[in-house]
Amino acid sequence: MNEELERADNDSPWKEILEAYFPQAMQFFFPKTAALIDWERPHEFLDKEFQQIAREAEQGRRYADKLVKVWQLAGQEIWLLIHVEIQAKPEDAFSERMFSYNLRIFDKFSKPAISLAILCDTDTTWRPHQYSYDYPDTRLNFEFGTVKLLDYQNRWAELEASDNPFATVVMAHLKTQETTKKLGERKTWKFSLIRRLYEQGWQERDIRNLYRFIDWVMILPKALEAEFWQEFKQFEQEQSMSYVTTGERIGYERGQQNLILRLLQKRVGELPQSVRDRIQSLSLNQLEALGEALLDFTGLEDLLAWLSANFTEQ
Incomplete structure (x- = not known):
């Protein structure tokens, strides 16, 4: 995991x-x-x-x-x-x-x-x-x-009281480290930190910027990520705000899938359907990692080796 x-x-x-x-x-x-x-x-x-x-x-x-x-x-x-x-x-x-x-x-x-x-x-x-x-x-x-x-672990109250965006950055970093083996707890903290941006009254641009950082470092497995998005969608509806929408997230993920598949076909040739299925089941985080790795691929064998090393089918 x-x-x-x-x-x-x-x-x-x-x-x-x-x-x-x-x-x-x-x-x-x-x-x-x-x-x-x-x-x-x-x-x-x-x-x-x-x-x-x-x-x-x-x-x-x-x-x-x-x-x-x-x-x-x-x-x-x-x-x-x-x-x-x-x-x-x-x-x-x-x-x-x-x-x-x-x-x-x-x-x-x-x-x-x-x-x-x-x-x-x-x-x-x-x-x-x-x-x-x-x-x-x-x-x-x-x-x-x-x-x-x-x-900053010993200065948590100071972080919570700060309106500097880097207080949020540090909080996300520390909670990511603390929850390496407690991913359910990580999901709770991820939601809490993003909700805090709204509660502090940040502008939409700032919420998007800080959301991207939190989302990038506080990685969740796909099932917990789906739960997180359901909870977050409900929260935004209650706030009558939709700065970071589930639809935007899903659309971005599908766009990334299509882009990666096109790049892979140019790089290694026609992909078997079983391989396409595996790629389409990757999380956004895994897709972005694959997007960087594929630059070094020379054939289908390299792709299969990367999938075996980085992704276990569930």
Whole structure:
């Protein structure tokens, strides 16, 4: 069951939510740095510049990284490197990599960067914050800012009272971790967190943005997902609101199915009906994972192997 609930792209919702609410992210996680910034002036995401210094894709790890140009209140331009460490397991070379990115930015663009990391893992003892070496005639001590999402477990009342969108992001993340083996409880929390968006009076655009994050990370098996949608549909009817409709969800899922089937036929050739049936029974989360995986397929055997490894017929 848990293998079915693995997502291939947990970095995507973080990238989306950081782009949608970047000033709020800084104010929530790194208030001292946020206080230096003139938020009246527009910030700029430097995706092309980041790609020039990033070399991690071939290593198979997942990150959500953003390089952002902002303006200080004092008037100078400054760059921020925001790193979200998605992986559940700590990484020995993490501090060195944070230093390496900072150095590459300075080397390539002659820009000092403020380096900041959001740690999403479950190890309370892993708290990287510096990279250093010390020799008789040369020494270095590079420090970077970090926040540990696990620490917010002890600040739950503060999260509930906050109207910053990243309070909801952290709550969804923590409850996803806590309910790995309690999926019925996860369904309850998922409903509660989405209902909270309406109760807090968020605008429709914000409800949709935060709903997408919650839905993406709080993955449910198909039966519980169906129960969730029935309950949620009733709730929206009672609220006389329909920002996120069941029909929209089902229509999107069918559209994804059709797109994946067309791409697979182009990639591996005609699909046997039994294989089409299996694909049409996949959850939306599984379809999105398949959509990413199929880029590496060279034949039907690759598809069958992926289905066997990632999806057990019920």
